[in-house]
Amino acid sequence: MTGEADRLRPRDRVLAQRAADAVVLLDLDAGTYFSLDEVGARVWELCDGTRSAGDVVAVVQDEYDAPAAVVASDVLALLDELTGERLLVAAP
Amino acid sequence: MRAYGGAAVTTYDLHGVVVEVAAPPEVAVVVDGRLLRFRCSARPADVTVTYRRGRTLAVPRGTGRPVYDRQGARVLWFDEAGYDEAGTLFLDDPSVRAVCRPAAGTLEVDLLADDGATLWLATHGVLTLCLLEILRHRGMFGVHAASVVRDGTVVLLPGTSGSGKTTLALALAAAGFDLLGDDTAFVDASATTVLGFPDEVDVTAGTVALLPGLSAHLPVAPPVGWPKWPVRPELLAATAGCLTGPPRALVLPRVTGRVAPRLSRLDPDEALLALAPDVLLTSPVVVAGHLAAIAALVRAVPSYALETGTDLAASAAAVLGALPVLTGVR
Numbered sequence: 001m002t003g004e005a006d007r008l009r010p011r012d013r014v015l016a017q018r019a020a021d022a023v024v025l026l027d028l029d030a031g032t033y034f035s036l037d038e039v040g041a042r043v044w045e046l047c048d049g050t051r052s053a054g055d056v057v058a059v060v061q062d063e064y065d066a067p068a069a070v071v072a073s074d075v076l077a078l079l080d081e082l083t084g085e086r087l088l089v090a091a092p
Numbered sequence: 093m094r095a096y097g098g099a100a101v102t103t104y105d106l107h108g109v110v111v112e113v114a115a116p117p118e119v120a121v122v123v124d125g126r127l128l129r130f131r132c133s134a135r136p137a138d139v140t141v142t143y144r145r146g147r148t149l150a151v152p153r154g155t156g157r158p159v160y161d162r163q164g165a166r167v168l169w170f171d172e173a174g175y176d177e178a179g180t181l182f183l184d185d186p187s188v189r190a191v192c193r194p195a196a197g198t199l200e201v202d203l204l205a206d207d208g209a210t211l212w213l214a215t216h217g218v219l220t221l222c223l224l225e226i227l228r229h230r231g232m233f234g235v236h237a238a239s240v241v242r243d244g245t246v247v248l249l250p251g252t253s254g255s256g257k258t259t260l261a262l263a264l265a266a267a268g269f270d271l272l273g274d275d276t277a278f279v280d281a282s283a284t285t286v287l288g289f290p291d292e293v294d295v296t297a298g299t300v301a302l303l304p305g306l307s308a309h310l311p312v313a314p315p316v317g318w319p320k321w322p323v324r325p326e327l328l329a330a331t332a333g334c335l336t337g338p339p340r341a342l343v344l345p346r347v348t349g350r351v352a353p354r355l356s357r358l359d360p361d362e363a364l365l366a367l368a369p370d371v372l373l374t375s376p377v378v379v380a381g382h383l384a385a386i387a388a389l390v391r392a393v394p395s396y397a398l399e400t401g402t403d404l405a406a407s408a409a410a411v412l413g414a415l416p417v418l419t420g421v422r
Contacts, residue, residue, distance in 0.1 A: 015380050017368075017387040022361030024368060026383060028376055033368055035361055 002053050002079040007091040009049030014087050016044060025087055034087065039064065043078055049091035053079055103137065104130035107278070107287045107336070109230055111223075115143035119203070122215040125322065129290045129335065139197040139226055143214065149191045149202050152180045159373050160221065167221070169374040179375050181225050188214045192222040194229040194374075208317025220276065221372075229378055232278040232287055233385040236370045237342075239277040239288055240269035241332040243418055245340035246286040247411065248277055248389075250367055256347040256400050259299050260407060262306070265329030267408035272332045274325065279339065281381060283388035288335040292322035302404060340418075342367075342395040343411050350401040355410045360387075363395035 002008070010016065013028040023041035025034040036044055039060065046056045053076065061071045082088040100120035104111045104127045111130075113123050123141075124131070156168025165185035172178040181192040187210040189202040199222045203214050224234040237250035238261035247269070251257040258274045265271045272288040279286055296319075300306050309327045314320055325331050344358070344366055358366070364387055371382045396414055400407045 013376065015376070015383055017364065017383045019360035019364040019387050019390050022359070022364075024361060024364050024383075024387075026368065026371075026373075026379070028373055028379065031373055033365060035365055 002076050002083060004052060004054035004057070004076075006053045006079075007049055007051065008047045008053065008079060008083065008088040009091040010044075010047065011086055011089045027085070027087065034085065039074075040078055043075055044082070047079070047082075047088055099143075101134075102127075103132050103134050105132040106130050106227065106289075107232060109139060109227060109232070110135055110137045111139040111141060112137035113141045113143075115141075116145060116203075119143045119211065119215060122211060123219065125324070126215070126219070126291050128324065137197075138230070139199070141199045141201070141219070141223075143201045143203060145203050145206070147189065147202055147204060149189050149200055151184070152182050152191065156180075156182055171375070181222060181374060183218055183221070185213060188218055190214075190218045190222060192225060194222075194225040194378075197226055197229075199223070199226065208315055210317075212315075212318045224276070225372060225374060227278065228382055229375075231281055231381075233281070233382045234370065235277050235279060235367060235386070235389070236275065237277050238274045239272040239286060240264045241272050241334075241337055242269045242340070242412075242415070244334075244337055245418065246272060246277070246288070246337045247340055247415065248286065248342050250342060250344050250370075251346070254347070256345045258293060258295070259302055259404065260343075260345045260398070260400055260411075262293075262299070262303055262329060263404035263408045264411060266303075267405065267412065269408075270332040271325050271329040272335070279385050279389050281385050281388075283385055283392050284338060285336055286339050288332060288337075290325055290331060290335065293325050293328055294320035295323055296320050302402065339389060339393045341393050341415055342390065343398050343414070344395065345398045345400050345407075348399045348401065350399060351403050353401045353403070353407040353410045354399040355414055356397050358395040358397050360390040360395065363390040 015026045017024050021038040023036045057072045057075045060075055061068050099114045100117045101114045152170045154170050156170045159169045160167035168182045170180040178195045183190040187205040192199045201214050237248040238257040240247050240261055249257040261274055273290050274293040276289045277286055310321045367386045
């Protein structure tokens, strides 16, 4: 489970490419592709190793017109998924 | 074509990259059939391709990782420690062994058997895979797509083998487009230019069934051990005089049992996901550049999915109707 204080960054051998509003991720080691929608792409962009998960939630709550609790739940769930797939890892 | 020491040597200019091919004459003539439009006078080469009979090549040192699935063959990439782009692509099949160093611009191929299937593999699958790797290290990024030209712009028809891209390309040629290539095209890093690869068209029995007029240009059967008829595109359709042009649209065909075609718009990310598997996962720096070029392409032009039907004229008309209107075209 991703904690609000956790800082995450993309794993080194993951490439990201934006196509319009979405982002496609490529895991070079597994040879697998993932697609993130507009909100997911923004979350990915914010996970640069400098922000905590809580910071990321706060930015997305500010930028999108949705209930705060829903945003928090969705963002943390996405971060769980991205770390589970080893696309994001803990920042030093 | 120059010949010395038993090898024929021919030089080709692939959009500014000079490729010298040295091969036994019976191999050279097959390669020449593919690269015919690029023939040039002898000049200093950026890339050398050498074919030999017998086993001369050793397995590269280190641990290779698989990057391509091919029945019966291992295709491995050996990273070179400390160098982001350098590495070796190694293909090992019972009948062919190849060592490609794309950054250095070299490809060496050993032919370990003397039959039609070996000749086909060495001059088609191996050459294509390695040439694409060499060229993308030089800023030419491959797309597995047929391509046709209209009004000086290029419509790309991406798709895997069996997707119907060759048949669609020939149908579009019959509808007034010029044929640029049937299997591979390149884009530059910014995806503002498509660089054509007018290879032989590999015609299958299925294509002939849908386009019976093709049979007049084909011998009774493909060469022994060859899965398809290789035919110069100039024999089949009007071909593009100019081998480059700006992209105009992507149309991704899929063969269905329908009669009438169905065309639908694809979002850029859907198109990127469809094209991304074309990217061979070798050097991370080069892979990133390749993905970026494809992303630029899908952002620049509209993409469509086309469920092709047996009414090829209708499929061609659907594509023509979907193309964005060009400004400034008289």
